[in-house]
Amino acid sequence: MAATLQPEGVARTLNGHPESEDSTTSPRWSHMNRLLSRQGAYTDPDEYEPGATPLNNISNSRILVIGAGGLGCEILKNLALSGFRHIDVIDMDTIDVSNLNRQFLFREKDVGSPKASVAANFVMKRCPGCTITPHVGKIQDKDEDFYMQFNVVICGLDSIEARRWINATLVSMVDMDNPDSLKPLIDGGTEGFKGQARVIFPTMTSCIECQLDMHAPRAAVPLCTLATIPRQPQHCIEWAHIIKWEEERKDIILDTDDPEHITWLYQTAIQRAKQFKIEGVTYSMTQGVVKNIIPAIASTNAIIAAACCNEAFKIVTSSAPFLGNPGQNNYMLYTGDSSVYTYTFEHQKKDDCPVCGNLPKGITLDPESTLGEFVESLAERPEAQLKKPNLRTEERSLYYSTPAGLEESTRPNLKRKVREILAEGEEFVVNDPSFPEVTLKYVVRYGT
């Protein structure tokens, strides 16, 4: 059925263009050329044709890089020095001074400028012959035609939301009659000394949504703890952030980059901490909590970004086996704080994946609990992580978070018990307007 969609096909579908004629002979690429001009120890002589083909495939492919931050800067450099000539990069952010310890394409003078254009210009200047087109904006503002132009998409993002969106979009774009519609998605992520690199062949291998539960959100501190029994300095900061700001400054929109705002939260938190004799509130911790800062260093970004680009290079050239070939490993977990450790494995595709599967997921609900309790749990359930869920069965709307009119008319259901509203064995679906292509199908089982 999917014979035409073999990932190896990606390399073959790139037709030669005259502009790349120099790359096979130019001494500039001699390191790469020598390797690509020889059969490898792990290549199949029937599959890999050394010489001009892999080189042309590199210079003719179009790559989309999502994110021009810590990973993105590295990815752009790596692609340019792997011979890629047609690269697009999209990022909506501007450069902050705290980026400079790792985002090496930016300088003091660039603070405040858009990341995508500064990064693109720097790499183009350093690597003549490589064209990088910057897009300053949100990935959600681009349509299918935009994404259809590329052969490979590489993500260097810090947000799960954006990853889910591009994953669902690329899965929905796959047309079984058109091999070009299958865009390999390579995703990198880091946190301190840890990170991961994974390759997805949409509809063919486990997708980001299949793997969502590997990135479960941190459990939020209950509001009542913040309001009545704080114990940790972080509880005092969250209290200032979530409760006190609303009470005292609700007319001012909180800007976590405004030092005055952070200072106010910091001092409010300190007062709270003093009252409860809690030690340890600092300015830096305040910033960390309210901005949800994740530690980031150049070395981990270098490792993960290059691991991603190495996979892109292998996919485009077929010069060595790559991650993500169906039935093979597709996920590399990296830990660097205690020695160096990688775990490379195959994450299995899920038949009940809300994006690339079609089976409903069984869910056990206490018939005596309320629908509202379940709706609330959707934000933290590892497989869902939906903050604005809409729930319906085939016949009825159960609850709609948006729009306001529907919310109002379905709100009374939140107080009703599960047994009054959902029969055992009944199917219902959950959507969220933030992820139009994600549909969670559930089938109800009663239990506790």
Place this chain on the structure above:
Amino acid sequence: MASTNGQEVPPPLQDIPTAKEKKYDRQLRLWGAAGQVALEESHILLLNSGAGVTGVETLKNLVLPGIGQFSILDSAIVTEADLGVNFFVEDASLGRFRAAETVRMLEELNPGVKGHAITETVDTFFDVGKGEVAPFQPYNLIIVAAPIEPTWLTHILHCAQALHIPVFYLHCVGYFSSFAVTLPPAFPIVDTHPDPTATTDLRLLKPWPALAQFAAEKTAMLNESESSMGEEDDATSKEREAAKARRAHDKAHIPYLCLLLHYLEQWKQSHDGNVPATYKEKTAFRNLVRAGDYNEENFDEACTAVLRALNPPTPPSSILDILSAPETHNLTPETPAFWLIANAINQFYTKHNQLPLPGSVPDMKAESSVYVQLQNIYKSKARDDSAEVLATVRELEKETNRPQHLAVDAKEVENFCKGAAHIHLVRGRAFQTAQSDASLRFGDGAKVLAMELSMPESLVGLHLAFLAWDRYIATHSTSAAPEVGGERLRVPGGATTSGADDDDEAYEADVAKVTSIAHTLLDHLITESGTGFLEDPEYSEARERVGKFVRELVRAGGGELHNVASVTGGLVAQEVIKVVTRQYVPVEGVCLFDGVQGRTQVLRV
């Protein structure tokens, strides 16, 4: 607070970050101010050669976080081939010294970092013939990129070891890379940043009096029967309801630590004073706790903690090794502070049969004030333990006639006590180098490596392939005078002396030569580890795997793929940071990266 002229000055804003703290914010959250200072006081030397990308990528990842200084020794001239693979040269660099160009472009990354270019060869700069260690003194750490003339490498390693300077030796060829690390003979790390869940040490099986008493107070209500509460004759039903609600609230806020201590006392009474030890007993104990309340969160927390928290705080054997190490017991006036503290900790351990208490308490459901009291009980015990150790340290200083200027910092003692259970000691040893003669020995690592040979997933074959690659170079370098950029070293699969790069025959001949060397090394390894270790089909399969690694290495002809160089530069930089800051746990032995399969492995060799 001091105020001038009686005028009230508003208090200054506390700890608002400086410009530097803002720039380095994301990394200070990992290694802190002390780590940053260590980084800024370091001077790293890169001895670059060959394709020369990995070393420069490593430095990029060190310049960005703010290493103090770096030097690049590289006699190569920038060629077209550099432009396609190295980000820190530009078209205008063609024909100039690669050392100078890469230093200039790396320096642009961070105005706070100073770089130095050395365009001589190792031979002349370090005067290898004379064999003096002095020229190495300015550097804290040396990174050597292969290929390198083997006698130079031996000299560098020898001098660095004499000066206790860590050395990294790296290879990056095609889809593969490796780096070997030699650290000083005793390299202790106090701040290993263990996983917070692993560090929790609550001493529930052996509570000290203050803790036991606190727990008894907080759980007293569990001993009273519910009916005895609010049963006064004149109590209205409303009052009774209120008392019941208060009781429920109080019960739901007993910290789980206290719950566990309470039920442990109960358990002991019915088990001859013994605590639950086996898995079965712990499960039974958990049921006892569970029966205390089936719904409340604090009882949930207590049940979850049973298996973790009821283990006796036995120090890991690695810690006992440190406490019994010769350095711990043979103190001299100049002994590094680490060993003096280790001696004091050992005395503490001998006396109390446990390590000093770390003193941190995990978050748990509790009233704020009760939780803070509990924290203070742990903190105060930790302070007492630490004070006892410090007093011993001061005595040891007197006994060993330690000079005043070497007095041990009290803060260091405190940190040691806090992390005592997770301290790590590396016994650095020289990595193996392949010489032109057949002198390579695997030593006491042979057994472990030979075991790896039969594992299909192991990268031990890649290690052998790199050793064979080095030996090929050692036996094929021309006797001509050293040229710039180490070109007199002939790399397998690379350009031949006749310049015929695409010569298939020469390529296949190189594959055959290196394979033959690698297979010989494999046999040596098996022999050294004990005879008949590997039988067929394992033996043939191991040979075949080694052969494949070799072919893929030779395929690259000594060329670097930028992505693989960049992965490796990230790994090496990370390890340099760990070594320089003395934080986290560094790689010991050799770390291999297989870019075909997308994975790494560390071999202790």
